[in-house]
Amino acid sequence: MTxxxxxxxxxxxxxxxxxxxxxxxxxxxxxxxxxxxxxATQGAQAQPSPVTVALGGLPGTVKAGAAPVEFxxxxxxxxxxxxxxxxxSVVIGDTGTATKPSQFTLQYRSPGGTQWQDAKVRATNSGxxxxxxxxxxxxxxxxxxxxxRLRLTVAADTxxxxxxxxxxxxxxxxxxxxxxxxxxxxxxxxLVIAPAVTPTTAAPRPAATADVRLDGVPAAxxxxxxxxxFRLVFANTSGKDLRILPAIVFRGATELPSETVRxxxxxxxxxxxxxxxxGSSEHxxxxxxxxxxxxxxxxxMALAKGETRTIDVxxxxxxxxxxxxxxxxxxxxxxxxxxxxxxxxxxxxxxxxIVAAAGSTATPVPTVSATPTPTASAxxxxxxxxxxxxxxxxxxxxxxxxxxxxxxxxxxxxRLASTGGGPSSAPMAITGAVxxxxxxxxxxxxxxxxxx
Numbered sequence: 273m274t275x276x277x278x279x280x281x282x283x284x285x286x287x288x289x290x291x292x293x294x295x296x297x298x299x300x301x302x303x304x305x306x307x308x309x310x311x312a313t314q315g316a317q318a319q320p321s322p323v324t325v326a327l328g329g330l331p332g333t334v335k336a337g338a339a340p341v342e343f344x345x346x347x348x349x350x351x352x353x354x355x356x357x358x359x360x361s362v363v364i365g366d367t368g369t370a371t372k373p374s375q376f377t378l379q380y381r382s383p384g385g386t387q388w389q390d391a392k393v394r395a396t397n398s399g400x401x402x403x404x405x406x407x408x409x410x411x412x413x414x415x416x417x418x419x420x421r422l423r424l425t426v427a428a429d430t431x432x433x434x435x436x437x438x439x440x441x442x443x444x445x446x447x448x449x450x451x452x453x454x455x456x457x458x459x460x461x462x463l464v465i466a467p468a469v470t471p472t473t474a475a476p477r478p479a480a481t482a483d484v485r486l487d488g489v490p491a492a493x494x495x496x497x498x499x500x501x502f503r504l505v506f507a508n509t510s511g512k513d514l515r516i517l518p519a520i521v522f523r524g525a526t527e528l529p530s531e532t533v534r535x536x537x538x539x540x541x542x543x544x545x546x547x548x549x550x551g552s553s554e555h556x557x558x559x560x561x562x563x564x565x566x567x568x569x570x571x572x573m574a575l576a577k578g579e580t581r582t583i584d585v586x587x588x589x590x591x592x593x594x595x596x597x598x599x600x601x602x603x604x605x606x607x608x609x610x611x612x613x614x615x616x617x618x619x620x621x622x623x624x625x626i627v628a629a630a631g632s633t634a635t636p637v638p639t640v641s642a643t644p645t646p647t648a649s650a651x652x653x654x655x656x657x658x659x660x661x662x663x664x665x666x667x668x669x670x671x672x673x674x675x676x677x678x679x680x681x682x683x684x685x686x687r688l689a690s691t692g693g694g695p696s697s698a699p700m701a702i703t704g705a706v707x708x709x710x711x712x713x714x715x716x717x718x719x720x721x722x723x724x
Contacts, residue, residue, distance in 0.1 A: 320455075325441060326346045327343060333465075333466050334464070334465055335465075338426070341425075342421065344421055357410040363400065364376060371465075378400075477611065479613065479614060482506045482604045486505075487503040490624060493624060495589045496591030502585060503584055504583040517571075519550055520563075521601050522559040524557045525596075529593075535585065598624055601619050
């Protein structure tokens with residue numbers, strides 16, 4: 273039996289729609305009657321086609337807008353007599369990604385052919401349907417194979433998702449009566465279309481920081497001597513409200529043992545609290561001390577836009593501290609907001625020396641030369657300024673973040689007051705480690721207190 277070209281196209285389209293609908297081969301419906309068409313075996317009487325279809329070489333994922341991908345379709349006659357293939361087609365079944373035929377380009381080489389040909393596209397609701405134009409029937413002897421080569425291009429605007437490429441061949445069995453000869457040989461595979469541009473997450477921008485400085489750091493301390501006072505000053509000129517973690521860092525040739533340092537800061541309620549060792553970094557000679565309240569959680573200092581805070585601190589060293597040269601800097605670690613990364617501001621360093629106690633047997637530590645950095649003032653001692661508060665809020669428990677200085681009378685309070693015109697804000701407590709990027713390294717604040 274020889275089929276005319278219009279009849280072949282009709283049968284190929286019907287078989288392809290069967291494939292796109294997801295029905296099994298044995299459940300393929302009969303080809304609807306048409307003028308001059310040869311009907312397939314009816315409904316429940318349909319038998320699997322003796323010709324099998326296998327797709328090979330199709331990658332699991334194709335990137336939209338990428339180079340064409342090549343694959344093969346192999347037809348194999350499993351019958352003991354000749355089978356004819358008068359028409360073939362390729363379908364791309366859409367699984368909900370809303371692909372369009374115009375987003376695919378399909379080329380093919382017929383079995384034994386040497387030239388690539390453009391497949392003829394027909395718009396469907398299943399993603400795409402292409403006819404492979406064969407000038408004559410393909411004859412398959414018993415046990416033989418015929419191989420189609422196909423080349424698929426996916427346009428850059430193709431939606432990402434999964435589609436189902438398939439191959440449908442109209443098979444005619446000349447050994448059967450005309451009304452039973454036609455069947456469909458179908459094969460399919462899954463294909464994932466990746467987007468043309470992989471979505472990327474924008475790199476976080478560093479959080480804004482406060483200006484920070486040291487005022488009145490003494491030029492020398494005596495091991496075992498009295499504590500000397502100075503100040504930490506934080507000014508928010510960033511144009512936005514900030515949340516910062518105040519700390520200090522000692523930077524020397526060798527690290528100060530934390531047990532030899534007596535560093536304290538004063539809260540707005542007037543209590544002096546001990547600074548807490550705050551981890552270490554890649555710099556072996558640096559010692560970090562955080563300013564924390566006694567509630568065992570790191571205190572976040574809320575610094576309103578345009579606000580300035582001053583924190584009174586005092587520093588001394590135990591009698592067994594060796595003589596050495598040290599530098600001190602104040603730190604303001606900014607907590608990140610949405611789309612931001614943590615960042616840190618550091619004050620100019622203040623150089624000082626530790627003089628060994630009289631009669632001390634501690635071994636002096638070699639000093640390192642350092643270029644002095646001017647500070648706002650450098651008296652030998654700074655008087656402690658009374659604690660004050662400018663907020664009208666009710667007093668909270670005595671433990672809190674450091675005080676600030678204003679002209680009002682002292683009020684025991686855990687809030688921080690403003691010295692730069694902005695309103696005071698209660699500190700926020702957080703837990704866990706906060707990453708702080710130093711100018712020359714990275715500090716991960718562990719925020720752990722000394723036992724006892």
